[in-house]
Amino acid sequence: MKQDMIVILDLGSTQNTVLARQIRDLGVYSEIHPHDITVDELNALDNVKGIILNGGENRIVDGAAVEVRQELYDCGYPIISIDYPGSCCEKQYLELLSEEELRSFIFDECQAEANWNMKNFIDDQVEMIKKQVGDKKVLLALSGGVDSSVVAAMLIKAIGQQLVCVHVNHGLMRKNESESVIEVFKNQLHANLIYVDATERFLGKLENVSDPEQKRKIIGGEFIRVFEEEARKLEGIDFLGQGTIYPDIIESGTKTAKMVKSHHNVGGLPEDLQFELVEPLKQLFKDEVRACGIELGLPASMVYRQPFPGPGLGVRCLGAITRDRLEAVRESDAILREEFEKAGLNKKVWQYFTVVPDFKSVGMKNHARCFEYMVIIRAINTVDAMTASIEKIDWDVLEKITNRILAEVDHVNRVCYDMSPKPPATIEFE
Ligand code: XMP
Numbered sequence: 001m002k003q004d005m006i007v008i009l010d011l012g013s014t015q016n017t018v019l020a021r022q023i024r025d026l027g028v029y030s031e032i033h034p035h036d037i038t039v040d041e042l043n044a045l046d047n048v049k050g051i052i053l054n055g056g057e058n059r060i061v062d063g064a065a066v067e068v069r070q071e072l073y074d075c076g077y078p079i080i081s082i083d084y085p086g087s088c089c090e091k092q093y094l095e096l097l098s099e100e101e102l103r104s105f106i107f108d109e110c111q112a113e114a115n116w117n118m119k120n121f122i123d124d125q126v127e128m129i130k131k132q133v134g135d136k137k138v139l140l141a142l143s144g145g146v147d148s149s150v151v152a153a154m155l156i157k158a159i160g161q162q163l164v165c166v167h168v169n170h171g172l173m174r175k176n177e178s179e180s181v182i183e184v185f186k187n188q189l190h191a192n193l194i195y196v197d198a199t200e201r202f203l204g205k206l207e208n209v210s211d212p213e214q215k216r217k218i219i220g221g222e223f224i225r226v227f228e229e230e231a232r233k234l235e236g237i238d239f240l241g242q243g244t245i246y247p248d249i250i251e252s253g254t255k256t257a258k259m260v261k262s263h264h265n266v267g268g269l270p271e272d273l274q275f276e277l278v279e280p281l282k283q284l285f286k287d288e289v290r291a292c293g294i295e296l297g298l299p300a301s302m303v304y305r306q307p308f309p310g311p312g313l314g315v316r317c318l319g320a321i322t323r324d325r326l327e328a329v330r331e332s333d334a335i336l337r338e339e340f341e342k343a344g345l346n347k348k349v350w351q352y353f354t355v356v357p358d359f360k361s362v363g364m365k366n367h368a369r370c371f372e373y374m375v376i377i378r379a380i381n382t383v384d385a386m387t388a389s390i391e392k393i394d395w396d397v398l399e400k401i402t403n404r405i406l407a408e409v410d411h412v413n414r415v416c417y418d419m420s421p422k423p424p425a426t427i428e429f430e
Helices: 016-025 039-046 069-075 090-096 099-109 118-133 148-163 177-188 197-207 211-232 245-250 284-293 323-342 393-407
Strands: 005-010 029-034 048-057 079-084 137-141 163-169 192-197 238-241 276-277 351-355 360-365 368-381 413-418
Touching: 016 029, 016 048, 016 099, 029 238, 039 048, 039 069, 048 099, 079 090, 079 238, 099 238, 118 148, 118 238, 118 276, 118 284, 137 148, 148 163, 148 238, 148 284, 148 368, 163 211, 177 192, 192 211, 197 211, 323 351, 323 368, 323 393, 360 413, 368 393
Parallel strands: 005 029, 005 048, 048 079, 137 163, 137 238, 163 192, 238 276, 368 413
Antiparallel strands: 351 368, 360 368
16 A cells, blocks of 8 residues: 555544544545554554554443553654543544544644545555566456445456456346346456356255245355356466455454444455455455446446345245345335335435235225235335334325326235334344
């Protein structure tokens, strides 16, 4: 990394990532490191210009005081301490401090240059990937989600045909999703892409399985098996590309922050398939990943797409999955997305989708009694997906979507809108 860096040392603050984002917004790269980093470790990081001790409340974690090593104070880097008074919420305190004080430390005291931008970042990563991979090959599971798509675009730029992408269509993708992965990566970026249509295999395994956790386990486990089978067919692969991003690393727990979730990887691959990891996005926050994707030339529709669960439409076709209901989920989801885009709601609403429960209700079509499924629309806003509120959709838009679903989607005679916040409901139904 050629760009100047401000190191934040974590002494138990809850605001480390907010601070790191603030510094990056000033154009200077920033990383969070554990409080007990040694001077040698610090020197091994490239281009450190200064250190911020981010204290947290009284520098106490789990009842014990945390301190940095004394040697850090004497190693020559400019140091500033942010210690939050116990009486003040850390978030508010950080908002009060800030920009002038932070600017003066970074630019006057540390003499850091504002050279953190996506173009430089990509140039750096491309160089680092080339150095790491040499003339070897990298395998990547390309789901079409934001992170794996941006990793793919970055790796294509760095090593071209030495990247082998595997796209597994588990049959639970949204309408035209696999097609757009093929269009963008194979046809436009000329990626070395292996497309596996495993629809029948997944739907076969899922037949008559109604328990949500079991469904999730089958989809996750089968995905690993398909990917593994493809990996075994290939020869001379030494590396595995992965869309790890900075929050995944931070949330894996630092020495002073509790673990939120384990660091995810394509875990579950058998031990004899040993790959070295290539993780070119591991320093980026989510919004930076999107900016990186745009800079790499990916379409905005791919980079700004809403979150989509790994088990796909499988957890939106409630209970035991049947093909007719799966198709109803897929078609109604496509209508919802189309109409949200027309109404400009795709930029306003965090996540929106449809689900189809596994029961029928009585209705009337063509002057005759019918007994068919219902579609439930869900549209929520959230910051971190831990809690969520429903979006108050304009009545006319809802009516138009309802009418289109009733007219265009087979086996459906009723549309409902889910009014439940999270908690007590979760965002997904299963
Ligand atoms: P819940 O339903 O727990 O969802 O309120 C919170 C957010 O997580 C998404 N979600 C998943 N994402 N793999 C994922 O990558 C999954 O298995 C998964 N399950 C839920 C969900 O869409 C929502 O944004």
